[in-house]
Amino acid sequence: MAMLNSLSGYPEWLPEDRIVEQRMLQIIQETFELFGFTSLETRSVEPLNVILSKGETDKEIYCLRRLHATEEEADKNLGLHFDLTVPFARYVLENRSKLTFPFRRYQIQKAWRGERPGMGRYREFLQADIDIVDSHPLTVQSDIEILQVMGRILSVLPIPTVNLHINNRKLLEGFYRALEIEKINEVLRLVDKLDKMGEEKVKLSLVDDLKLSPNVAAKCVELGKIRTSDGVALQEQVKGFNLSHPLLTEGLDELCNVLTVLNSTGSSNVIADLSVARGFDYYTGTVCEGKFADFPKYPTVVAGGRYDNLVSDRGVKLPGVGMSLGVTRILGLVLHEGLVQASRKTPACVLVALVSEQHRQQSFIIANLLRDRGIPCEVYPRADKYGKQIGYADGKGIPYVWFPSETGDNFGEVRDLQTREQVVADPKTWNPQEDKLRVTVVKNEEVYKSFLNSSKYSKK
Amino acid sequence: MAMLNSLSGYPEWLPEDRIVEQRMLQIIQETFELFGFTSLETRSVEPLNVILSKGETDKEIYCLRRLHATEEEADKNLGLHFDLTVPFARYVLENRSKLTFPFRRYQIQKAWRGERPGMGRYREFLQADIDIVDSHPLTVQSDIEILQVMGRILSVLPIPTVNLHINNRKLLEGFYRALEIEKINEVLRLVDKLDKMGEEKVKLSLVDDLKLSPNVAAKCVELGKIRTSDGVALQEQVKGFNLSHPLLTEGLDELCNVLTVLNSTGSSNVIADLSVARGFDYYTGTVCEGKFADFPKYPTVVAGGRYDNLVSDRGVKLPGVGMSLGVTRILGLVLHEGLVQASRKTPACVLVALVSEQHRQQSFIIANLLRDRGIPCEVYPRADKYGKQIGYADGKGIPYVWFPSETGDNFGEVRDLQTREQVVADPKTWNPQEDKLRVTVVKNEEVYKSFLNSSKYSKK
CATH class of the missing domain: 3.40.50.800 (Anticodon-binding domain)
Incomplete structure (x- = not known):
């Protein structure tokens, strides 16, 4: 055996930690199946043209090459997938004659990104996704169902409380169009950073970089600051801007609907958060990001939304909605800090x-x-x-x-x-x-309590 | 979504087939845990020097490289693992101060090889491994336990009967040494091919390529032809050669012991098969290959053995024994041919x-x-x-x-x-x-029956 190397960004757990991961995966899988989602695995590699067709992720891709391959070999055009959504879209198109629609699948697999490792960011990580894709238009009810599944999982897992921050791309786009903004996607991406960059910097960037008027920029930021769990309050606050656009109305209605139904069916911790936009271009309606309530500086642990055009090819277009749970990212906090632990190091009784x-x-x-x-x-x-x-x-x-x-x-x-x-x-x-x-796997309440007060991820 | 590409060697299942895979994995996992094995996952990548330190597998390795990486980047020295044994050995050495020995782990993960795809051979495939590694010498009882676990799994899985063909490297090496053969590993590798190449070709190759005398070559082939489930018969047949070497005695005793205990504890389908040697150099004692009894032309579906020196580094040497079940290879037969099927396409009831x-x-x-x-x-x-x-x-x-x-x-x-x-x-x-x-998942008896008679994998 050659010299040992520990690799940054490629986490490996000890047996007792792996038991925590297994227990969490079991809860996730059982809940997905209770909602009638069927399991799917796709291959770990995709042709580069498939991977690169979505968003600006090229810098992060790992390409494959056989050790002794010649330059001409096809293998050099393969890369490891960076998420489970793009491979799923490819799979659905490839197999659509053999699938029954609406197709409801879950997928729990590793993904790889060549990013610099950091807080909650790994080069190899495990994701747990659910998606619904249909050959008919999907109603907002499917968005609600996906959120219900994830909400239920998050409330059952032995982890710190996660808040689901929801928004709607139509609402944002309609609002921007009503303000006659042209660079919609660029504004979306800046507003999405309100939390990280702060109000002033975003406003400055909207004015300096995207050439919005200070007045328009201020409105974008004001909208992005809205956070409420009450559908009626949300309607009032957005209508207070006195802006009108069909997309704005549609998006606002959808978001209120999602909020109201989730609240009424006992999903707690759901917040309309009008700064959430999500990085990927393919989202078209509901978007959601889930974050630890007590550790707002720790990155998003669950995310997703509606994509009406992602699964499309030569005249076929299948709307979809899905969410992705960052299993390794969650474990990166709870195992590293000892917040959760297994009752023993082995299944043996x-x-x-x-x-x-x-x-x-x-x-x-x-x-x-x-x-x-x-x-x-x-x-x-x-x-x-x-x-x-x-x-x-x-x-x-x-x-x-x-x-x-x-x-x-x-x-x-x-x-x-x-x-x-x-x-x-x-x-x-x-x-x-x-x-x-x-x-068994339980929260370590003592460690949790002291971590809550001392953590660098907590509110100041 | 870009153009679709189906990739040869990277199998993907339909939802109903994935349910079969899931059910099989559940049986495998439950059985591993009943024997007190704990789950482990290692990262998918290893430094190339670790991967290349074991056997002649360099041609098959997939190397990783970030799409926009510079030549100097460390990433170019990483490759996807080609099995789960080498990563396990590396993990044990790296974490040995934190593990309790004997360390009993199972590992169910994908592995990758850049080989040409063929019958039961894939570029991405799922393996299910168990191993015991100890800081003390391991007795042959650990070999027996590993074989018991795999035997139990194979008898419970809804798949065609698998025979476990067992042998012992010490027996072969002692036999060859008694014949004063020097190129032990080369002879091992040729005798291992008796099934594929046939008796005459192996004999010819032993004489022409390895320069054995025709008499010695004939004895190697005669030994390799021994197959019996009876410990006493085995002793007699091997002693009939009138050869003597301490390793031969030790190996023969171990093999008889394994055979006798497994027979007495109800593990059926165990055969001493003196042609089995296994390709990897690291085996030192018991070796085993499992093949479908009715489809002898289909490749080995489970394999492994004792390795006393694999887990070693600078003065540390931990003996181990393990076996690996080729999950994708088994599914490649039973799903492709429809021998096994799920009762429905979804968990929804x-x-x-x-x-x-x-x-x-x-x-x-x-x-x-x-x-x-x-x-x-x-x-x-x-x-x-x-x-x-x-x-x-x-x-x-x-x-x-x-x-x-x-x-x-x-x-x-x-x-x-x-x-x-x-x-x-x-x-x-x-x-x-x-x-x-x-x-539920059941054997499709009708399909199975007609496949048994018509299959290209059956006996002539």
């Missing part, structure tokens, strides 16, 4: 001790009887002293140690390492305490 | 119909009540005629359609699309038939 080399068969039999009943266990590999075998179980957090009988007249005894109780037991009938059968 | 746009809230409420009770469902997106809504459910194989009441005095009725029964029901208490709640 029982360590079956080894009495002596001659008794090995007996340990194997006990272990297999337990496994046949769904109780995960492992056999200690050597006939070490019992103290050492118990120490091994303790170190991994395995709750029970089974000591096979040395005489062989019965199956021996099982010891609860926490209570120190030891009882004669039969692997065909013995049951662990219900809460000890499976490894 | 119920389609909640939409009466009219005004009744949408009602459909949402019914769906959420079902979801709260763990029943996966989706709401039809438009107020189409009921016939069309039923047709949609039918097309995806969703077993039930829920019709909300048009008057709103109750929750409406639910229809079983198979029995055509329709009953008044309450989403707070209604239950689907138990076998319809979750999508």
